[in-house]
Amino acid sequence: MTPELLAIHNFIRECLPFDQLPNAVLEKVVSNIEISYHSKGSQFGQQNLADGLRIVRSGAAELRDKNDLLLDRLAEGDSFNLMGLNADQPGIKASLIEDALIYTLPEIPYQQLRTEYRAFDRFFSSQRSRRLRRAARHEPVPNDMMRPLSDLMSSEPLTVEPTTSIQQTAIMMSERRFSSILVMVDDRLMGIVTDRDIRSRAVAKGLELQQSVMSIMTSEPLTLPPSCSIFDATLFMMQRSIHHIPIVEDEKVVGMITASDLMLARKDDPVFLVQHIGRQSSTFELKNIVSAMPDLLVQWVNAGIRSHQLSHVLTALSDAITIRLIELAIDQIGPSPVPFCWLGFGSQGRKEQLLGADQDNALLISDEVQPEHQHWFSQLAEYVCDGLNECGYVYCPGDIMATNDKWRQPLNTWLKTVDRWMRTPTDRAVMEVSIFFDIRTIYGDNELTKQLQAHMLKHTKSNSIFLAALAQNVLSVQPPMGIFRRFVVEQNGEHAHELNLKKRGVIPIIDIVRIHALANGLFEVNTIDRLRALVDCKAMTIVDSRNMQDALQVLMQLRLTHQAQDIIKGQSPSNYVNPASLSKIVAKQLKDAFGIVKDAQQGIKFKYRQGLG
Incomplete structure (x- = not known):
């Protein structure tokens, strides 16, 4: 290439979607490029529809419709083809709002590229939003733990009718070497029976083995969809101490997943870290685990875990640490005198937490609470918030934490606080309530959270003044x-x-x-x-x-x-x-x-x- 063509080549190969073309094809593209200079105020309209694809080398342009409504602004590296734009919406024109150097790829070679390269064509078939969608999804293959259950599940689970005897059911499971069996009526799932059910519900209790398997099954078992990730399924089963999950889609059983299946996934993945957190006996031990998280973040990013999945993982770890601190606190101060729930706000509430997050939490207590119970909740809050701070989740700069009396209240007091925020949406109230609306139960009685959230949403939906303050x-x-x-x-x-x-x-x-x-x-x-x-x-x-x-x-x-x-x-x-x-x-x-x-x-x-x- 001549120095002039090489300069064009180096620029074009950094522009979307030319970056996807083979180098040999890109060299041919460069040889077809026409270069022109245009002064500010120049326009391209109906008379230029067949000119081809224009690429802004320097300067800036605007795209406007026939009513002069601004559609987009284009800067260096952006491109536009008036014929394509006008095919969907006649009357679109381009105006230069700065002096500009324009590279033009004539219509014939431009259309040839669209015919021969699908990705190239799809880019120009979409508007800015769809181009962005493609860019956002152009990422590495996800980590194994983020694969869907459909990749791992058994697609032919063992089934039995409700009238089958316990003995015959055990024989079927033994012959097929299955640790569980689904009780079905036609396509409808009635229940599940596992090896443990046969041991603990039949043999240990001396039941007659000719009894129907219905007498020992778990009715209406928990299920998961095949799109659920391996990570979420493992966490789901661990939290509920279950080892077999039917996989259901559109109300039909499509497979089965077991704890053994999930063990096939890599053992160095986040879910095993969550399990490890749950076994620690002190804040010091939890802190040691958290200290390794920056290196794990690098590993997970390099493994190709997408951002929303990784923030979900980091939130699960934060939840696990919070839960373990609450359990350790209860071991020290005794059981709760009344029902309560520990609330997570902000990024933790949304399951969007990353490294370096500070604390945003509160205690929501049952209205059964008595004055003499307040000391117990104060002790709990102090233990957990101090422990989180030691583990790297630093104290909230705005003091939005359960250690603050204001954020440690019975349900009825919380309802009144929300009402006050709604009536008088001061800057401080708007800031606090914005955090408060991103709310989730981390530990405890979720029914309390549901009542509070329902009350909040009832008032926000029709409160135009409060919504305006949020806006x-x-x-x-x-x-x-x-x-x-x-x-x-x-x-x-x-x-x-x-x-x-x-x-x-x-x-x-x-x-x-x-x-x-x-x-x-x-x-x-x-x-x-x-x-x-x-x-x-x-x-x-x-x-x-x-x-x-x-x-x-x-x-x-x-x-x-x-x-x-x-x-x-x-x-x-x-x-x-x-x-x-x-x-x-x-x-x-x-x-x-x-x-x-x-x-x-x-x-x-x-x-x-x-x-x-």
């Missing part, structure tokens, strides 16, 4: 993007020239999704679950929901990748990234994600801000 909070932090799709970075301080991915990207998405969920009375707390539920209740389109999911995935994946790099360098993991260090492809994905957040914030502004009058 104002949602709009207080804007994505770090300038008018020409340039990153707006910190200007000084420790993180000069860097972006805060959490504060400027992840948290706005969480806040946006939360306000929609509250306005529609949804009980879901996890952000992805909320987005799916919003689609189910027709409060959000499938496209908008997927856009938000993919924007969150891109931001979280980049955040985790850079945290892993920080750990490798011996630094504390942070939420900052220097955009100058990103490849052009990753930078474009990040810009697209921030663009979706910005568009979603505009929707919040129009939908909820009018409540303030």
